[in-house]
Amino acid sequence: MKAAVIVFPGSNCDRDLAMAFEQAGMSVERVWHKDTALPKVDLVGIPGGFSFGDYLRCGAIAANAPICNAVRAHAEAGGYVLGVCNGFQVLTETGLLPGALLRNAGLKYICRTVDLRVETADSAYTESYGAGTEIALPIAHHDGNYFADDATLDRLEGEGLVAFRYLQNPNGSARDIAGILSPNRRVLGMMPHPERASEAAHGNEDGARLFAHTAEALAAA
Numbered sequence: 365m366k367a368a369v370i371v372f373p374g375s376n377c378d379r380d381l382a383m384a385f386e387q388a389g390m391s392v393e394r395v396w397h398k399d400t401a402l403p404k405v406d407l408v409g410i411p412g413g414f415s416f417g418d419y420l421r422c423g424a425i426a427a428n429a430p431i432c433n434a435v436r437a438h439a440e441a442g443g444y445v446l447g448v449c450n451g452f453q454v455l456t457e458t459g460l461l462p463g464a465l466l467r468n469a470g471l472k473y474i475c476r477t478v479d480l481r482v483e484t485a486d487s488a489y490t491e492s493y494g495a496g497t498e499i500a501l502p503i504a505h506h507d508g509n510y511f512a513d514d515a516t517l518d519r520l521e522g523e524g525l526v527a528f529r530y531l532q533n534p535n536g537s538a539r540d541i542a543g544i545l546s547p548n549r550r551v552l553g554m555m556p557h558p559e560r561a562s563e564a565a566h567g568n569e570d571g572a573r574l575f576a577h578t579a580e581a582l583a584a585a
């Protein structure tokens with residue numbers, strides 16, 4: 365089981381994400397944004413952070429980095445991609461996921477643990493939680509306010525592509541959405557950080573199952 369973690373200038377969760385993948389049994393290569401090709405991997409992780417200083421819009425410059433053509437090709441060929449926080453922002457900016465992450469409704473950076481509900485078990489990432497399970501994960505962002513037009517939101521809900529919802533919406537996200545899946549359920553973007561809640565030393569291991577099950581599901585695929 366092999367994973368790549370993309371590193372942009374300003375990424376600050378790339379080591380954490382790589383470690384979470386490794387603890388789940390994957391071998392991980394970190395890949396610089398200027399590279400034009402990915403190593404042969406099953407899963408690409410796009411980490412949290414402040415790529416290119418969040419200039420222009422969070423994730424907008426990163427989405428146009430050379431490596432993102434390879435990430436797009438990987439996803440379009442049916443590969444798995446997990447984008448966390450800034451990674452989710454990058455995924456919307458690449459067009460691999462619909463919608464956009466706007467400034468938090470309260471205009472403040474929010475850094476705390478929030479309660480979430482797993483909305484679908486129909487993905488490698490969420491299967492082991494079971495639909496309806498409540499978990500807690502940290503958030504740390506100023507642009508986590510998920511926006512999409514009503515037709516897109518209706519489609520996401522109708523096709524069961526909402527992965528996680530906030531129980532108490534912290535940032536104004538449409539329909540309390542905290543994470544969404546692509547139609548083939550292999551691309552997941554989420555604002556909460558499962559890699560920051562994935563070992564005992566974190567004081568919260570709710571994120572560990574996401575990595576463990578994803579590794580198992582990909583090994584079985």
Ligand SMILES: NC(=O)CC[C@H](N)C(=O)O
Pocket residue numbers: 411412413414415418422448449450451504505506507508
């Ligand atoms: N933790 C992160 O990935 C932060 C994402 C982004 N820079 C924001 O603040 O919205």
